[in-house]
Amino acid sequence: MFFNRLYQKLVELPLKLMVNSKLIPENPVQDLPIDTSGPIYYVLQRRSTSSFLMLKEKAKGLNLPEPKLINAKQATIENGSVFFLQSKVILGLGGKPVKKYQYLFQKLLEKQAQDTSQLHQLLPLSIYWGRNPGKENSLLKLIFTDTESANPIRKFFLFIFQGRNTFVRVAKPIDLLKVTQSGVSNDMQVTKLTRTLRVHFHRLRQAAMGPLVTNRSQVITNILVSDNVKGAIERESKSKKLTLKKSSKLAEKYAKEIASSYSYKAVRFMESMLTHLWNKIYDGVVVRDSEMVRDLASTHELIYVPCHRSHIDYLLLSYTLYHEGLVPPHIAAGINLNFWPAGSLLRRGGAFFLRRSFGGNKLYAAVFNEYIFQLMDRGIPLEYFPEGGRSRTGRLLPPKTGLLAMTLQALLRGTRKPVAIIPVYIGYERMFEGKSYLNELRGAEKKKESFGQLLGIRKTLKQNFGKVYLNFAEPIFLNQYLDHTQPDWHDYRGQIGAKPSWLTPRVSALADLVMQRINAASTVNAISLVAIVLLSTERMAIGKKELEKQLDLLLALLRNAPYSERTRLPEENGTSLIQQAQTLGTIFSVGNPMGEIITTDEQTAILLTYYRNNIIHVLISYSLIASCFVNNLKMARSTLLKKCTSIFPFIKQELFVHWDEDQLNTNLNQAIDFFVTQGLLVQNENDLSRPLESEENFEQLMLLAQFVRPTLLRYGILLTLLSTQAGQRTSRKELERHSQQVAQRLAALYSLNAPESFDKNLFKTTISVLKDAKLITIAEDNSFDIEPKLALLNKQILDNVNESSKRIMQRTAQWAKKHWENN
Numbered sequence: 001m002f003f004n005r006l007y008q009k010l011v012e013l014p015l016k017l018m019v020n021s022k023l024i025p026e027n028p029v030q031d032l033p034i035d036t037s038g039p040i041y042y043v044l045q046r047r048s049t050s051s052f053l054m055l056k057e058k059a060k061g062l063n064l065p066e067p068k069l070i071n072a073k074q075a076t077i078e079n080g081s082v083f084f085l086q087s088k089v090i091l092g093l094g095g096k097p098v099k100k101y102q103y104l105f106q107k108l109l110e111k112q113a114q115d116t117s118q119l120h121q122l123l124p125l126s127i128y129w130g131r132n133p134g135k136e137n138s139l140l141k142l143i144f145t146d147t148e149s150a151n152p153i154r155k156f157f158l159f160i161f162q163g164r165n166t167f168v169r170v171a172k173p174i175d176l177l178k179v180t181q182s183g184v185s186n187d188m189q190v191t192k193l194t195r196t197l198r199v200h201f202h203r204l205r206q207a208a209m210g211p212l213v214t215n216r217s218q219v220i221t222n223i224l225v226s227d228n229v230k231g232a233i234e235r236e237s238k239s240k241k242l243t244l245k246k247s248s249k250l251a252e253k254y255a256k257e258i259a260s261s262y263s264y265k266a267v268r269f270m271e272s273m274l275t276h277l278w279n280k281i282y283d284g285v286v287v288r289d290s291e292m293v294r295d296l297a298s299t300h301e302l303i304y305v306p307c308h309r310s311h312i313d314y315l316l317l318s319y320t321l322y323h324e325g326l327v328p329p330h331i332a333a334g335i336n337l338n339f340w341p342a343g344s345l346l347r348r349g350g351a352f353f354l355r356r357s358f359g360g361n362k363l364y365a366a367v368f369n370e371y372i373f374q375l376m377d378r379g380i381p382l383e384y385f386p387e388g389g390r391s392r393t394g395r396l397l398p399p400k401t402g403l404l405a406m407t408l409q410a411l412l413r414g415t416r417k418p419v420a421i422i423p424v425y426i427g428y429e430r431m432f433e434g435k436s437y438l439n440e441l442r443g444a445e446k447k448k449e450s451f452g453q454l455l456g457i458r459k460t461l462k463q464n465f466g467k468v469y470l471n472f473a474e475p476i477f478l479n480q481y482l483d484h485t486q487p488d489w490h491d492y493r494g495q496i497g498a499k500p501s502w503l504t505p506r507v508s509a510l511a512d513l514v515m516q517r518i519n520a521a522s523t524v525n526a527i528s529l530v531a532i533v534l535l536s537t538e539r540m541a542i543g544k545k546e547l548e549k550q551l552d553l554l555l556a557l558l559r560n561a562p563y564s565e566r567t568r569l570p571e572e573n574g575t576s577l578i579q580q581a582q583t584l585g586t587i588f589s590v591g592n593p594m595g596e597i598i599t600t601d602e603q604t605a606i607l608l609t610y611y612r613n614n615i616i617h618v619l620i621s622y623s624l625i626a627s628c629f630v631n632n633l634k635m636a637r638s639t640l641l642k643k644c645t646s647i648f649p650f651i652k653q654e655l656f657v658h659w660d661e662d663q664l665n666t667n668l669n670q671a672i673d674f675f676v677t678q679g680l681l682v683q684n685e686n687d688l689s690r691p692l693e694s695e696e697n698f699e700q701l702m703l704l705a706q707f708v709r710p711t712l713l714r715y716g717i718l719l720t721l722l723s724t725q726a727g728q729r730t731s732r733k734e735l736e737r738h739s740q741q742v743a744q745r746l747a748a749l750y751s752l753n754a755p756e757s758f759d760k761n762l763f764k765t766t767i768s769v770l771k772d773a774k775l776i777t778i779a780e781d782n783s784f785d786i787e788p789k790l791a792l793l794n795k796q797i798l799d800n801v802n803e804s805s806k807r808i809m810q811r812t813a814q815w816a817k818k819h820w821e822n823n
Contacts (some may be wrong), residue, residue, distance in 0.1 A: 011049045021054060021127075021166040024294075024325035028170040029062055031291055038119045039079040040065050040173070041108065044127070045201040047084040047098065051127045055082065058125075058168055072100045077108050083122075085197055105190045113180040121173035124197060126204050128167045131264070131322070165268065169204060169325050172295075203298035210327035211378050213262055220255045223370050224248065228496045232366030247363070254367040258352050260330055266348030267318075267328060274319045281465045285316070286523070288568060289472040290324045293422060296475060297326050301376050301417040303407055303478075304329055306424035307396055307518050308385040310433055311337075312468075313426050317383060318350065320470055330375055332384035332403060356388075358402075369497065372403070373410040379417060382407075386514055390433070394613030396519060396656050398765055399511035401504075408507060409499075411478055412492045421510075423473035423517040427614055429466030429527045430584055431607075466527065466584050473521035473566060476513060485509070516658035519617050520564035526572070526580035528615040529554060530587060531608035534600060536706035541599035544589065546699075548574035553678065553700060554619065561670035563618045564658065586611075616707065617655035621664070622671050623707035624648065627800040629681070630705050634689035637672065644668055647796060651711060653769045680704075709805065712797050716809045717742055718766055719794040721816055722776060722786055742816050 025031040034040065042059075044051050055067045065080030083101045112120045179189055214222075223229055229251055236247040278285060296302060306317055314337075318328040333351040337343060347353070358365045375382060388400035411419050482489040486506055492498040533550050534540055542550075551574030558569055570577060578598065581587045586604055590597045600608065624644050628635065635643075648664060651657070659667065672688070675681040679697045681688045691697040721742065770776050775790040798806055 008049055008053060012053055015050055015053055019054070019166055021058075021168050022323070023058055023061075024167055024169045025291060029064070032170065032172050034064070034123065034173055035119060035121060036064065038121060040121050040123055041077070041079075041081050041083065042067055043083040043085065043122055043124050043197060045084075045197075046086045048127075052082060054127055054166075054168060055125060058170075064123075070104060072103055077104060077111060081108075085194060085201070102190055102194065105193060106186055109176060109180055109186060109189055109193075112176040116177060120176040122176055123173045124171040124200060126169040126171070126201060126208070128169065128205070128208050128325075130165045131167070131209060131267075131327075167208065167325050169208065171200065171204065200298075206379070207294065207297035207327065208325050210380060213264070214378070216259055216261045219259050219371075219374070220252065222374060223255045223259075223367060224251055226370050226374075228370050228373075229366050232363050236363040251363055251367055254364050255371070257335075258354065258368055258371055260350050260352040261347045262330070262350050263348040266345060267322065267350070270315070270345070270349050271319060271322055274315055278319075281463065283464070283467050285320065285468045285470060287320055287324065287470050288523075289521075289566075290320075292475070293321075293472050294324065294326060296420050296422070297381070299417065300420035300477075301379060301415055302329070302381040303419060303421045304381065304383040304424055305386050305404075305421055305514050305518075306383070306426050308387045308390045309394075309426055309428060310390060310431055312428075312432060313385070313390075314346070314351070316426065316468065316470065317424060327381055329381040329383040332382070334389070366497075369406055369409065372406045373413055373415075376407070376410045376415050376419070386511060394610035395616070396515050399515055401507045401511045404511055404514070405503065405507045408478065408482075408503065408510070409497060411482075412489065412494075412498045413496055414494055419478040421476040421478055421514065423476070423514050423521065425469070425471040425473060425518050425521040425523065427469040427471075427523045427525065427528075429468075429525055429580075429611075430464075430586075431610065432465070464584060466580075467525070469523035469525065469568070471521040471523060471566070471568060473517040476510070476517070481510065482506075512653075512656065515656040519656045520658045521566045521568075522563075522615060522618055523568040524558065524570060524615050524618060526570060526577040527584065527586055527608075528611045529570070529577055530581040530598075531612040532615065532619065532707060533703065534587065534598065535605065535608055535612055536703055536709075539599075540605050541590075541597050544578065544596040544598050547578060547598050549696075550574070550700060550703060551577050556678070557622055557671065557674055558618065560674045561622070561667055563621075563667070567618060616711075617657055619707055620651055620655060620657070620711075621648070621667050623704050624651070624800075625668065625671055625675065626680070626701050626704035627708050627712065629690040629701060630802050631799055632690075634684070634687050636686050637688055638686075640672070640688060641665065641668055643796060643800075646793070647800070649773065650715065650766075650769050650793075651708075653772075654711070654765050675701075705800075709801060712801050713805055713809065715766065716794065716797045716801065716805075717812055718770075719790060719797065720809055722770075722784075722790065723794070738816065741819075742812055745812065745815070 028034060029036060042055060044055065052067065052069070059065065059067050059080070067082045068078055068080050070077060070081045070083075081104075083104060084098055085101065087098050108120070108122075174193075179193055182189060182192070184192070233244065233247045233251050236242065236250070237244050240247070242250075293302070304317060304321075306313055314331055314333060318331065322328050328350055330350045330352055331346075333346060333353055335353045335355050337346060337351070338353045343353075352371065354368060355364070358368070372382070384403045386399040386401075386404065387397040389397070391397050407419065407421070486502055489500075492500055529551055530547070533547060533554070534542060555569060555574070558567070572580070578587070582589065586608060587598050587600045590599055621644070624647065625640065628640055628643050645661070645664060645668075648657075652659070652664075672681065676683045676688070679691060679695075680701045681690060690701060721738070767776075770790070771778065775787050775793065776784050777787070778784045798809070801809075
């Protein structure tokens with residue numbers, strides 16, 4: 001015992017001097033959770049003095065029972081006892097299960113079986129000395145890379161080279177009562193428990209470290225010798241009349257253009273650099289539901305699909321995952337980012353590059369497809385942006401389905417693990433690219449990414465950009481999704497490049513589901529809430545007290561009729577939200593004898609539309625209810641529900657709302673009930689009426705109605721235009737272009753300056769929605785017919801906007817008709 005304490009003291013000194021460990025999760029007692037009222041025991045994979053000492057340090061900081069070494073002769077197993085699954089490895093010997101702890105596990109389970117009134121918890125902990133998985137066939141990994149069997153000599157080097165990059169992962173506690181109630185013998189319980197723990201520790205290490213890094217040249221060779229690419233090379237030779245050697249060289253060129261060159265050193269460098277950057281420009285990165293992802297990482301091939309708002313997204317998600325104890329993913333990046341010096345650094349950080357369009361290049365597509373499959377087959381997590389590019393409006397863009405199709409094809413071909421798609425919401429209180437986005441939408445040419453642009457961000461780095469929010473949305477288990485929607489998918493297992501007839505519609509539906517789940521996981525923040533209220537006023541100005549009340553109303557509404565259980569709301573009240581917005585320079589206060597007025601300047605107001613659009617989907621149903629009372633003093637509840645449900649399907653697809661018909665009705669009824677309790681609507685038997693115009697509640701109701709106004713205006717103008725053009729020969733492209741011209745004129749003449757007014761994608765979506773709803777029919781000669789239901793829809797929309805808006809629609813439609821006739 002004396003020598004054991006002496007050895008611990010000798011190890012403790014370098015441990016304190018050279019090791020700085022991070023706990024994952026940061027607050028395991030609350031996040032996992034751990035029941036501190038009952039006895040807690042610890043289990044480590046391998047007997048190690050350094051690991052035991054680190055466990056003591058962490059347990060003390062968390063106010064958990066003090067870890068204690070135990071021996072087989074002890075009569076009782078004390079609270080805080082530490083179990084080790086395997087012995088130390090010295091000179092290649094050891095590493096086998098420790099019989100002493102097998103016996104002690106048996107005693108512990110007997111103790112739990114005898115005392116069923118109290119829950120005994122076994123807490124697994126994993127300690128990672130660095131996060132370097134090592135390279136295949138590398139001698140250096142024998143010294144500098146942590147493994148499951150690191151010996152004392154290797155631990156010494158790990159102290160020196162990886163001590164400042166050590167992670168302690170705390171897993172969910174094992175309920176020993178459930179183990180004892182499994183219905184098998186005590187010996188079998190011990191065997192199953194130790195086997196489960198061994199698998200658990202191995203899987204967690206794989207999730208944290210990832211597979212061994214394959215040399216880039218070997219990756220390229222593996223792609224070129226695959227049957228898929230060899231077949232594509234032969235087809236390229238025949239179709240282009242090239243020699244096999246030239247086609248092979250072309251395939252090799254594509255592979256080199258695409259493939260990443262992952263380097264742990266580069267990841268550590270970028271992590272250090274980004275930590276400094278985040279601390280300088282952001283007030284914090286708020287991450288939610290990371291524990292769910294950690295649980296999945298040990299059992300599934302993970303595909304991260306975040307929304308795309310900024311170039312920061314690339315770095316932020318990888319940085320977050322690294323600090324959450326997970327392997328940074330390989331990221332699909334646009335070829336436009338492959339410029340010096342960023343391209344090389346991004347490639348070493350796990351980025352692989354793809355062209356914006358494959359342009360019918362079948363050889364390039366085959367090489368890229370094969371690369372995706374090999375990454376997934378090796379268990380490397382992937383990240384790509386389903387929107388294809390950054391949103392310039394703050395709304396989600398219609399998804400591009402190419403990479404999702406390749407993911408599904410890789411699953412059909414056969415991956416080692418089941419696939420889980422993780423939608424990710426990323427939201428910013430302030431954007432790096434806000435001003436440049438607006439310029440691009442107004443017709444300015446997009447500036448090509450370059451080294452000069454990197455130099456130009458130095459001034460930007462001096463500004464405060466508030467908080468960033470990163471939420472992991474509800475995962476889509478791809479195997480189960482196909483089992484439910486396409487049960488015969490198993491018939492195509494093992495096929496390379498399978499393209500069954502159901503692939504395209506299934507991928508499209510999957511893409512929409514991804515976008516819906518991203519929106520369901522939105523964070524509502526101070527800037528977006530203040531923006532949506534301020535931009536709904538006539539002159540972008542509102543009394544401070546009135547703004548506080550409207551913000552408090554919206555927060556209460558979101559809590560009482562929630563958009564989604566995953567939508568995150570601010571905990572502060574309206575007063576605090578206004579202070580936050582003022583601190584970030586998005587609004588300012590103007591003194592007035594009758595009370596402060598909150599307003600903003602014209603340029604900032606335009607930028608605020610971006611943040612408004614981040615959350616418009618969350619508030620749209622409430623605004624739709626309110627808009628029904630713009631021209632109506634009262635109506636039956638059933639009529640109100642019918643009006644909302646008739647318009648909502650078009651808004652649903654445009655804004656990627658996840659509700660089905662039942663969920664929509666539930667939300668509408670919850671919102672109506674809340675409107676009544678708050679006095680926004682008055683219940684008279686079966687009728688609902690709006691407040692008197694002299695009442696404050698009336699102003700609040702009308703302000704709510706303004707949220708949906710830009711959307712209704714756009715639909716109203718487009719439907720009016722369609723009516724004037726019906727039966728005439730015009731292409732869909734021309735119709736989209738004309739609609740955009742109308743929106744731009746509308747914005748200029750009536751101060752409706754919103755980014756979506758200039759976004760071509762939004763008009764494509766609108767026309768697609770009308771076509772899918774069979775409200776317009778496009779013939780082979782490009783002429784189109786309108787259905788009678790379209791006029792009814794237009795009437796309902798007109799009924800939800802005020803007289804001024806109706807006149808705007810009519811004048812704009814008349815101007816458009818004359819303009820097109822003369823051109």
